[in-house]
Amino acid sequence: MKSRFMKLDCFHIQYMLSSMQDNATYIRNIKKYLLAALYNARVTISKYHTSLVNHDLYEMYTNFKFKLFLKYNA
Template structure:
């Protein structure tokens, strides 16, 4: 069978097919648009949840609004991430674990994080990674941190 014969087989009618005017681009545009809207709605919902959990309206006056907004934005980015793992302090943690930890944060945890940032005297090279680690570890370390401060103050005779 020659190439000319193959071209005459049913379904190989290249001249009659109109590939330039198909609707796949049109359909993918609209399916992408609906996916974008769904992601935006999910992002907005999680942002509202986080703002409520941390008591944003109550603590915003106590802290730099821009710093607080950056922390909230970072939390929303992580919670809405599509990555399977998030790197926290050099470890790869499953997104579900990090998401759960971030959604547990409240106003005291955020105060703790901002206090730690204020007390930090080291140069932070990667602020995003630093904040991710501090936010993730806040519920795990807040009690020990404040206990340590009390012990220090008692030893120094300040209490």
């Protein structure tokens, strides 16, 4: 468990803090929540960034398709 915490860097901590800002639920035990969030940060950060990229690419693709539609159907 200690080795997992030792592998964290500043990006993992920034990710965890930004995730906490987006959290709207009440946290009862902040110490346990922070420990769990930091413990899982290395695993979840890559999935989070992949999700953001996929969302942006999908949005870009649909906007492109819409512009093509307007161009050829105007």
